[in-house]
Amino acid sequence: MKYLILFLFFFSSIFSFASDEKKFALLRKKMVEEQILSRGMEDKKVLEAMERTPRHKFVPERYISQAYKDHPLPIGYGQTISQPYMVALMTHYLKLTGEVPPSGLKVLEIGTGSGYQAAILSELLKGKVYTIEIIEELGVSAARLLRALNYKNVEVKIGDGYFGWKEKAPFDRIIVTCAPDHLPAPLTEQLKEGGIMVIPVGPPGSYQTLWQIEKKEGKLIFNNMGGCIFVPFRRK
Numbered sequence: 001m002k003y004l005i006l007f008l009f010f011f012s013s014i015f016s017f018a019s020d021e022k023k024f025a026l027l028r029k030k031m032v033e034e035q036i037l038s039r040g041m042e043d044k045k046v047l048e049a050m051e052r053t054p055r056h057k058f059v060p061e062r063y064i065s066q067a068y069k070d071h072p073l074p075i076g077y078g079q080t081i082s083q084p085y086m087v088a089l090m091t092h093y094l095k096l097t098g099e100v101p102p103s104g105l106k107v108l109e110i111g112t113g114s115g116y117q118a119a120i121l122s123e124l125l126k127g128k129v130y131t132i133e134i135i136e137e138l139g140v141s142a143a144r145l146l147r148a149l150n151y152k153n154v155e156v157k158i159g160d161g162y163f164g165w166k167e168k169a170p171f172d173r174i175i176v177t178c179a180p181d182h183l184p185a186p187l188t189e190q191l192k193e194g195g196i197m198v199i200p201v202g203p204p205g206s207y208q209t210l211w212q213i214e215k216k217e218g219k220l221i222f223n224n225m226g227g228c229i230f231v232p233f234r235r236k
C-alpha cells in the first residue's frame, strides 16, 4: 500500500510538472507575440530564443506567476531581471546573427543578475558568453542555475564589471545591463575592431540613454537607441 501511494505521488508530480511546462510554453508564445512582435521587433532568431528560454526558472519562486508579464521583476539585493521586450531589443541591437565567423562570437555581459540575458545569448551563440556580476550571491546562484539548465558556453565571474575581463578580451560584442553614468573606458578598449557594444548610460534612477556603439577603424560610432531605465552600475 505504502509503495502504491508513493508510486501515485511520483506519477502525479511528473504529470503536473509536464502540464506546468506546457502552460509556461504557451505563456512564452504569448509574451513573444503580444510584447515583442507587436512592438515591431521581428528578429526571428531572437524571437525563437525568447520562446525557447524558460524565464520562469530565472525569477524568484514568489514571482513565478508574473515571469512572462510585460515588466521587470525583483531578483533580490535591490536588483531586477529586465522586462522581456528590453532583453529582446538589446539582444537584437547586438547583431549576433548576421555575418559571423565560423568559430562564433565572443560576448561579454556586465550584470549577470538572474542569468536570463546570458541564457538568451547562449541560445544564440556558437561562441562563448562571459558574464560578470558584482553581487556574489547573485553571481553564484546564476552560475549554478545556468549549469543546471545545461547552458554550457557561459562563464560567470564575480567582480566589478567596470574593468571588463582582461584575460578573455578582446570581445566581439559587449552588453551592459546596468547603467553607468559614463562609458567605462576599459570596456571600449576591450571591444574588438568591428565589434558592437550595447549599453545604457545615465544618472542613477533617472532617464538614461541606450547606446549601440560600433568600433570602426579604431573610432567609436554612437547610435542613440532611445530612453530607458536600468538599475545603477555599482562600484566596489
Ligand code: SAH
Pocket: 079, 080, 081, 082, 110, 111, 112, 113, 114, 115, 116, 117, 118, 132, 133, 134, 135, 138, 159, 160, 161, 162, 177, 178, 231, 232, 233, 234, 235
Ligand atoms: N542581465 C540581468 C539583469 C540584472 S540587473 C538579468 O538578465 O537578470 C543588473 C545587474 O548588474 C545586477 O545584478 C547588479 O548587481 C549588476 N551590477 C551592477 N553594477 C555592476 C558592476 N559594476 N559589475 C558587475 N555587475 C554589476
